[in-house]
Amino acid sequence: xxxxxxxxxxxxxxxxxxxxxxxxxxxxxxxxxxxxxxxxxxxxxxxxxxxxxxxxxxxxxxxxxxxxxxxxxxxxxxxxxxxxxxxxxxxxxxxxxxxxxxxxxxxxxxxxxxxxxxxxxxxxxxxxxxxxxxxxxxxxxxxxxxxxxxxxxxxxxxxxxxxxxxxxxxxxxxxxxxxxxxxxxxxxxxxxxxxxxxxxxxxxxxxxxxxxxxxx
Amino acid sequence: xxxxxxxxxxxxxxxxxxxxxxxxxxxxxxxxxxxxxxxxxxxxxxxxxxxxxxxxxxxxxxxxxxxxxxxxxxxxxxxxxxxxxxxxxxxxxxxxxxxxxxxxxxxxxxxxxxxxxxxxxxxxxxxxxxxxxxxxxxxxxxxxxxxxxxxxxxxxxxxxxxxxxxxxxxxxxxxxxxxxxxxxxxxxxxxxxxxxxxxxxxxxxxxxxxxxxxxx
DNA sequence: TTTTTATCGATATAAATATATCGATAAAAT
DNA sequence: ATTTTATCGATATATTTATATCGATAAAAA
Ligand SMILES: NC(=O)c1ccc[n+]([C@@H]2O[C@H](COP(=O)([O-])OP(=O)(O)OC[C@H]3O[C@@H](n4cnc5c(N)ncnc54)[C@H](O)[C@@H]3O)[C@@H](O)[C@H]2O)c1
Ligand SMILES: NC(=O)c1ccc[n+]([C@@H]2O[C@H](COP(=O)([O-])OP(=O)(O)OC[C@H]3O[C@@H](n4cnc5c(N)ncnc54)[C@H](O)[C@@H]3O)[C@@H](O)[C@H]2O)c1
Numbered sequence: 001x002x003x004x005x006x007x008x009x010x011x012x013x014x015x016x017x018x019x020x021x022x023x024x025x026x027x028x029x030x031x032x033x034x035x036x037x038x039x040x041x042x043x044x045x046x047x048x049x050x051x052x053x054x055x056x057x058x059x060x061x062x063x064x065x066x067x068x069x070x071x072x073x074x075x076x077x078x079x080x081x082x083x084x085x086x087x088x089x090x091x092x093x094x095x096x097x098x099x100x101x102x103x104x105x106x107x108x109x110x111x112x113x114x115x116x117x118x119x120x121x122x123x124x125x126x127x128x129x130x131x132x133x134x135x136x137x138x139x140x141x142x143x144x145x146x147x148x149x150x151x152x153x154x155x156x157x158x159x160x161x162x163x164x165x166x167x168x169x170x171x172x173x174x175x176x177x178x179x180x181x182x183x184x185x186x187x188x189x190x191x192x193x194x195x196x197x198x199x200x201x202x203x204x205x206x207x208x209x210x211x212x213x214x215x216x
Numbered sequence: 217x218x219x220x221x222x223x224x225x226x227x228x229x230x231x232x233x234x235x236x237x238x239x240x241x242x243x244x245x246x247x248x249x250x251x252x253x254x255x256x257x258x259x260x261x262x263x264x265x266x267x268x269x270x271x272x273x274x275x276x277x278x279x280x281x282x283x284x285x286x287x288x289x290x291x292x293x294x295x296x297x298x299x300x301x302x303x304x305x306x307x308x309x310x311x312x313x314x315x316x317x318x319x320x321x322x323x324x325x326x327x328x329x330x331x332x333x334x335x336x337x338x339x340x341x342x343x344x345x346x347x348x349x350x351x352x353x354x355x356x357x358x359x360x361x362x363x364x365x366x367x368x369x370x371x372x373x374x375x376x377x378x379x380x381x382x383x384x385x386x387x388x389x390x391x392x393x394x395x396x397x398x399x400x401x402x403x404x405x406x407x408x409x410x411x412x413x414x415x416x417x418x419x420x421x422x423x424x425x426x427x428x429x430x431x432x
Numbered sequence: 433t434t435t436t437t438a439t440c441g442a443t444a445t446a447a448a449t450a451t452a453t454c455g456a457t458a459a460a461a462t
Numbered sequence: 463a464t465t466t467t468a469t470c471g472a473t474a475t476a477t478t479t480a481t482a483t484c485g486a487t488a489a490a491a492a
Contacts, residue, residue: 012425013448013449014422015448015449015450016449017418017421017422017425018418018419018421018422020421021400021415021417021418021421022402022418025400025401025402026402039468039469039470040469040470041468041469046402047402048402050450050451051469052450052451052452053449053450053451055469055470055471056449056450056451056471059470059471059472064470064471065469065470065471066457066458066459066469066470067456067457067458067459067467067468067469067470067471068457068458068459068460068467068468068469068470069458069459069468069469069470070468070469070470071470083425084421084424084425085424085425085427085428086421086424088428090424090427099318099319099322099323100319100323102315102319103315103316103318103319106315107315107316109400109417110417110420113417113420113421113424114420114424115420115424153427153431154423154427177427177430177431178423178426178427178430180419180420180423184237184241184325185241186238186241186242186262186263186264192430194423194426194427194430196419196420196422196423196426197419198416198419198420199237200320200414201237201325201326201329202233202234202237202238203234203396203412203413203414204326204329204330204331204396204412204414205233205234205236205237205300205302205329206230206233206234206412207370207394207396207410207412208300208301208302208306208329208330208331209228209233209299209300209301210394210410210412211301211306211369211370211393211394211410212301212304214393214394214408214410215369215393229478229479231478231479231480232479255438255439255440256439256440257438257439266480266481266482267439268480268481268482269479269480269481271439271440271441272441272479272480272481275440275441275442280440280441281439281440281441282439282440282487282488282489283437283438283439283440283441283486283487283488283489284437284438284439284440284487284488284489284490285438285439285440285488285489286438286439286440287440
């Protein structure tokens with residue numbers, strides 16, 4: 001299986017990036033059914049998308065399809081994962097081992113998605129020392145220093161909204177380069193820091209609005 | 217405070233819908249600082265957006281600004297909430313009271329966002345009967361029937377991926393009209409059912425890709 | 433009272449994203 | 463060996479989304 005991955009890859013829009021994991025999902029299912037090639041049409045049908053869009057998205061991964069057959073599934077999964085950098089794991093710290101934080105710590109699948117949470121941090125003394133899914137909860141005071149020494153690049157924020165900026169600042173002080181933020185606040189960070197907001201209320205807003213419209 | 221909300225509201229794009237909750241966040245903070253009017257510029261600055269875009273988004277809520285002053289904050293919060301249908305609560309059932317499901321059940325803020333989870337359902341007998349944040353966990357067998365009888369319109373899916381379609385089918389059988397899906401699968405539903413996917417891995421993919429790019 | 437000013441909101445332009453068209457190609461069928 | 467076929471991928475068009483321009487307006491200043 002030859003992988004031509006260093007091929008010049010086109011620019012990736014955020015919308016394309018968000019669709020790529022969905023392709024993996026379908027491809028894995030097809031693979032489990034012993035299917036070896038998937039056409040853009042098959043994928044598009046499964047996901048209710050347009051096959052042209054699928055082809056364009058896949059082009060961005062650099063994987064080449066075969067006329068009449070489509071894309072070799074193994075190669076395509078590999079290519080998508082590579083594009084997302086899911087073929088590597090990046091070390092991460094999580095801050096706020098509350099209910100959402102614990103759910104994330106306990107979720108094994110993120111390690112398939114490039115995220116290796118190696119420690120959690122808390123300001124609540126009673127939680128410090130806990131171990132959740134083999135991950136130890138440490139005192140928040142150690143965050144910056146440890147991030148710096150261990151060259152941790154990703155920080156996950158699951159503290160209450162009014163603590164989030166403070167935590168982000170500590171992360172950045174520790175050299176963290178990308179923040180996955182679950183707190184419902186807009187974080188102010190320097191340009192060189194990437195922030196990705198995973199705010200459930202945004203998604204919920206779309207749902208409640210559409211539902212209200214549909215019931216009108 | 218006069219609210220002209222039934223004014224003809226323009227079509228709302230999904231991207232606008234996703235920004236609206238962010239405006240509420242900023243407006244609430246300004247309000248807590250005793251500020252009464254917010255200009256599109258102030259809001260845009262806080263969120264790193266363009267003020268024209270803010271004005272366009274706000275226009276979609278039907279709220280009218282005042283020259284030189286901007287938007288009356290109280291009225292604007294009200295208008296945005298109305299647009300999202302966050303000024304009503306819709307009853308919802310959650311299925312899968314595992315770690316993510318429990319975090320959602322325990323999160324009080326969703327009731328400010330139009331979601332009133334009134335029961336949870338499980339197929340794991342040991343979990344049935346539990347009470348999480350005043351919400352009782354019931355056996356999954358009762359889902360369709362109760363949804364139908366209680367006219368529940370929203371279903372939240374937090375079961376493992378390979379159970380999600382089955383659960384969605386039961387919800388639809390029970391007359392549920394909108395599904396908030398946290399399982400990493402594309403649900404197949406009839407046209408009249410709204411599905412909003414809250415898939416964390418999509419967000420994570422954007423993060424890991426951008427981080428890899430930035431470190432190149 | 434008149435002038436200045438900040439901001440809105442309508443309209444226009446630009447950019448990004450999605451969809452359509454079609455020739456090229458390799459597999460399968462004849 | 464030749465033809466047919468499904469699919470790719472490049473290029474072109476359409477749609478959606480974001481950004482820019484500018485006259486109108488109401489508040490504040492002169
Ligand atoms: N639970 C959910 O379903 C949910 C949904 C959407 C958003 N969120 C957001 O996620 C965040 C966490 O929510 P949660 O429900 O897990 O809350 P939680 O209260 O259960 O957990 C927050 C944790 O952060 C810790 N913490 C607080 N300040 C800290 C600090 N300065 N340093 C280190 N740790 C600190 C607390 O001790 C606590 O354990 C909040 O911002 C919330 O708005 C949660
Ligand atoms: N935990 C996370 O941080 C996280 C993150 C992203 C996505 N997810 C997704 O959310 C879903 C739940 O994840 P989790 O970590 O809470 O898993 P979990 O195993 O803790 O919880 C799943 C729950 O669903 C119940 N269940 C299973 N089949 C059921 C059925 N047919 N009817 C009713 N209940 C059923 C189980 O008994 C269990 O309690 C999964 O699809 C997962 O991929 C979770």
